[in-house]
Amino acid sequence: MLQYLRTSSPAVLAALGQHVVLALLPVLIGLAVALPVGYLAHRFRWLYPPLLTISSVLYAVPSLALFVVLPVILGTQTLDPLNIVVALSVYTVALLVRTVVDGLASVPPAVTAAATAVGFRPLGLLLRVELPIAVPVILAGLRVATVSNVSLVSVGALLGVGGLGALFTDGLQRDYLAPIITGIVLSVLLALVLDSVIVGVQRVLTPWSRVGER
Amino acid sequence: MITFTAVTKRFPDGTVAVDDLTLDLPEGKITVFVGPSGCGKTTSLRMINRMVEPTSGQVLVQGRDVMEQDPAELRRGIGYVIQTAGLLPHRTVVDNIATVPYLLGWDKKRARSTALELLERVGLPAAYAKRYPAQLSGGQQQRVGVARALAAGPPIMLVDEPFSAVGPVVRAQLQAEFLRLQQDLGKTIAFVTHDIDEAVKLGDVVAVFHQGGHLAQVDTPEQLLAAPANDFVADFVGRDRGIRRLGFRLADSLPVQPVDAPRDSEWVLDLDDRGRPRGWSRRGVTASMQSGGGTFTTADSLRTVLDLTLTSPAGVAVRVDQHGVADGTVDHAAIAAHIQDDPIRAAR
Known part of the structure; x- marks a missing residue:
């Protein structure tokens, strides 16, 4: 085990780096798409049921199938990391649209009414009242999406791009346990670290949400 | 200062909330809109800052038709106090009070020092400035709500059932402080309540609304108790109006x-x-x-x-x-x- 780490640490670190990028980039893209879509679904309630159905269907597509089909749709190489990024972005959007809608719905109507009555315009209301109050709910969804992405990236290894997942395929092919254990431990650690980072961000962003119960 | 001329509000479902309302709110005085629920008093109040838009007729604020003004600008010039205080849960007390000054683009220092002054003025210790609304009692939140309405120094205030969610002792205290503030400030105030005792206690003028937004009587509190215009008003002001009226005579x-x-x-x-x-x-x-x-x-x-x-x-x-x-x-x-x-x- 130590022997493996001593000789292969550059490769392991490279796999870890790729894993972080492949897991996080889709979270950022997914959030950027889910925020406006979720806002629209919040503003125009009739959009919400169809959007929810589409998200659920998308989320139900098996990840391996999506990794295989995407190159055909996008015209990319099978080994292109873009496939993984697009696929995971789709999952993230599917998860977060609902979260954004729920978050905006968690803003008490009395608060939005009062904010409007003291002179907020619609954009200011969204950016300075509704979104900040929705942050705890949105970040809760973001934690799920992030951890789930960390785990899904590994599946990409079956296609040859999978960050830490490459360690699993490597171990399996060589019938060698060390890379597999390293991959599992690093995946779990990565998920834990990213999760705590989001929790930390939430503590900084929403000091008000922890004072409710005296 | 505030004038309703033949104002009617018909909602899309056909309900007529306010029917042909004509009313003048005297400058520097408290005009109370009182009546049973569904009488159109809150709808009328909300037409002053365009939270509700009249179907026909005209609402003038300082001589200008509200429908010809930008709604956000109009609202920033009118203090607003509501029942649940409606504070922003993610902002501290001092930032809540400074909401309108921030919207008006005051620099942060001036907005905050104004907010701190007002905090004291409504009877809250300066230590509360850094707290969040969830850390205050209902009565304290209501005081912050009043301070927020005053922060940008608007000549007009709209007040909607501000004291109905607090207990009777705190309510009496808040009412007394509200009157004391008004004595200093002399704002033009429209005040909505369903409580005739509150109306009579706080109003310089009391407008009694009947179902469907009809005015039953507009008078001074003493005159209202002494000479109700009809059975509806007599019934609404209650049986012991003779005794209560003595409260107005020294x-x-x-x-x-x-x-x-x-x-x-x-x-x-x-x-x-x-x-x-x-x-x-x-x-x-x-x-x-x-x-x-x-x-x-x-x-x-x-x-x-x-x-x-x-x-x-x-x-x-x-x-x-x-x-x-x-x-x-x-x-x-x-x-x-x-x-x-x-x-x-x-x-x-």
């Missing part, structure tokens, strides 16, 4: 008997060596002045004096001067006779 012209005048009672007024009343006594039984009714001055209302005569064992209220020295007594018969000479009653 005891300054009430004739009194000398303290040592003979009375049809065995109770004797005990005075200390300076002539200040200590209590009542009868055949060795004594009652202190506190338990035996108490005393009044010419600054008290006839309602207070009448109440004193009912709680005093001798059936007599004792008037004192500014040094607390007894200078006269009065019984209920004398109060009744005094009310008989009432100019309002005589006029009708």
Whole structure:
């Protein structure tokens, strides 16, 4: 085990780096798409049921199938990391649209009414009242999406791009346990670290949400 | 200052909330909109800052039609206080108070120092500035709501059932402080309540709304109690309006008997060596002045004096001067006779 780490640490670190990028980039893209879509679904309630159905269907597509089909749709190489990024972005959007809608719905109507009555315009209301109050709910969804992405990236290894997942395929092919254990431990650690980072961000962003119960 | 001219509000479902309302709100005064639920009082209030837009007719604020103004700008110029306080849960108390100054683009320092001044003015310690609304009681949140409405110094304030969610003791306290603030500030205030006692206590003018946004009567509180325009108003102001109305009349012209005048009672007024009343006594039984009714001055209302005569064992209220020295007594018969000479009653 130590022997493996001593000789292969550059490769392991490279796999870890790729894993972080492949897991996080889709979270950022997914959030950027889910925020406006979720806002629209919040503003125009009739959009919400169809959007929810589409998200659920998308989320139900098996990840391996999506990794295989995407190159055909996008015209990319099978080994292109873009496939993984697009696929995971789709999952993230599917998860977060609902979260954004729920978050905006968690803003008490009395608060939005009062904010409007003291002179907020619609954009200011969204950016300075509704979104900040929705942050705890949105970040809760973001934690799920992030951890789930960390785990899904590994599946990409079956296609040859999978960050830490490459360690699993490597171990399996060589019938060698060390890379597999390293991959599992690093995946779990990565998920834990990213999760705590989001929790930390939430503590900084929403000091008000922890004072409710005296 | 605020004028409704033939204003009607018909909602898309066909409900007419306000029907042909014409009303002037005098400058620098509190005009109370009072009435049962569904009478259109809140809808009328919300048409002043365009939270509701009239179907027809005109609402003028400082001479300008509200429909010709940018809604956000209009609202920033009008203080707004609502029942649940409606504070922003993610902002501290000081930032909540400074909401409108921030929206108006004041620099942060000036906005905050104004907010801190107001915090003190509404009776909250400066230490509360950094707290969040969830850390305050309902009454404290309501004070912050009032401070927020005042922050940008608007000449007009809209106040919608601000004290109905707090207990009776805190409510009475907040009402008294509200009146004290208004004495200093002289804002033009539209105040909505369903509580006729609150209306009569706070209003310079009371507009009684009937179902469907019809005005039943617009009058001073005393006149409303003395001369309800119709059965609806009489019913709404309640059965004890005669007694409540005495709350508006000072005891300054009430004739009194000398303290040592003979009375049809065995109770004797005990005075200390300076002539200040200590209590009542009868055949060795004594009652202190506190338990035996108490005393009044010419600054008290006839309602207070009448109440004193009912709680005093001798059936007599004792008037004192500014040094607390007894200078006269009065019984209920004398109060009744005094009310008989009432100019309002005589006029009708």
